[in-house]
Amino acid sequence: MVRPPLSSWDRERGRQLGRLLREARGDRSMVEVAAECGVSVDALRKIETGRVPTPALFTVAAVAATLDISLDDLVAACHGDDLEPSWQEPRKAV
Template sequence: MVRVPLTPEQIEAGRRLGALFRETRAGRDPASVALSAGISPETLRKIEMGRLPSPGFGTVVGLCAALGLPLDTAAQVWLGPTDQHLAAG
């Protein structure tokens, strides 16, 4: 299976999502957050730095649960301001 390259918009969405997770973590130990989310600390670091701009759905759900962040908030951030109408429909 060949993976289609991400678009610049998808890469930017991943950066926004990573920044949200980093800000929400707000000083909590990355290793404990990662463990609670069921991922490695390295994966968390890559997501937060935007180097993994398209994390799997289960990873996003796990991070939201570990951080006490509503999944809808993460979805809104990923969609960005120009796609907000898509989430409402």
């Protein structure tokens, strides 16, 4: 099966996912988080930098569980919904 090329929206959503996971990781090392959730450091690095715009669901679920992030929050944040992830402070009105 040939996979259709990703759209610019798909790539941006992958970058957003990576940013959110990186922010949620905070001061924890990438090595520590990768070991705890059972993924390679290289895989986590690629997800956090957006080089893997569509990571496997179970990989994202493992990282999210390790970082104590709701998958619902991740989906909402990656789709640009008005919902704020619970681990971030609310945006200030401009």
